[in-house]
Amino acid sequence: MKEKYVVFKDDDAGKDTPGLKKLIDVVLKNDAKATIGLIGKHLKDQELIDYLNSLDKDKIEIFCHGYYHSHFPYLYKKLTKSKELPKTEFNKNFEKHDSSLKQYRFIESKYLKTKAVAFGPQGNIWNQDVIDALVQNDFKMMFSWEKIKGDIFTIPLSLNYKQNSLEGFIEEYKNHKDDEIVTLQFHHVNLTEEQFEFLKDVIDFLKNKEKRIFVTPSELLKLVNK
Numbered sequence: 001m002k003e004k005y006v007v008f009k010d011d012d013a014g015k016d017t018p019g020l021k022k023l024i025d026v027v028l029k030n031d032a033k034a035t036i037g038l039i040g041k042h043l044k045d046q047e048l049i050d051y052l053n054s055l056d057k058d059k060i061e062i063f064c065h066g067y068y069h070s071h072f073p074y075l076y077k078k079l080t081k082s083k084e085l086p087k088t089e090f091n092k093n094f095e096k097h098d099s100s101l102k103q104y105r106f107i108e109s110k111y112l113k114t115k116a117v118a119f120g121p122q123g124n125i126w127n128q129d130v131i132d133a134l135v136q137n138d139f140k141m142m143f144s145w146e147k148i149k150g151d152i153f154t155i156p157l158s159l160n161y162k163q164n165s166l167e168g169f170i171e172e173y174k175n176h177k178d179d180e181i182v183t184l185q186f187h188h189v190n191l192t193e194e195q196f197e198f199l200k201d202v203i204d205f206l207k208n209k210e211k212r213i214f215v216t217p218s219e220l221l222k223l224v225n226k
């Protein structure tokens with residue numbers, strides 16, 4: 001039987017460090033792994049810097065979630081009743097994308113011990129020029145709902161962690177139970193106490209019932225390149 005994998009992807013690291021710590025604590029206490037999307041502009045907070053550098057990169061890996069994260073495209077669309085989303089950090093042009101990624105790489109090299117191999121755009125909004133900018137800035141992987149064309153490995157997005165019970169999670173997971181790779185996307189800043197509480201049961205279900213192996217992006221890259 002082919003091995004099946006699971007990636008825990010948590011977005012918006014830097015916005016809410018206590019919530020980030022809470023999520024990671026649950027992951028580690030239950031012998032799982034996760035990858036956290038760092039917003040570069042927040043890497044000026046010494047508490048966040050110290051915390052990120054204290055993490056075991058083999059269990060908790062950092063991915064690039066852009067530098068600014070300054071848009072609210074869906075809220076904008078709702079409030080203005082516009083049919084189009086405004087331009088965001090990663091649906092502009094190569095020069096803009098390259099500039100954002102270089103800013104991220106600069107602050108990453110200044111404050112962090114490890115270098116991200118994976119990228120995930122805010123709101124999962126991107127265009128094809130992003131791929132060229134990622135290659136230019138030495139990224140190997142990208143989270144996406146659709147297959148990426150180019151020299152970047154697609155980490156498939158599968159479902160968001162928005163359910164209010166283990167039963168609700170299992171019901172949505174059924175659509176992906178046969179997938180080789182399942183990526184569960186989190187936003188720790190939005191999780192309720194109830195969702196934090198049954199997360200340990202989700203980990204147990206995926207690990208012991210579904211026999212999935214928790215992996216980081218770097219581990220996934222090694223598996224792909226075998």
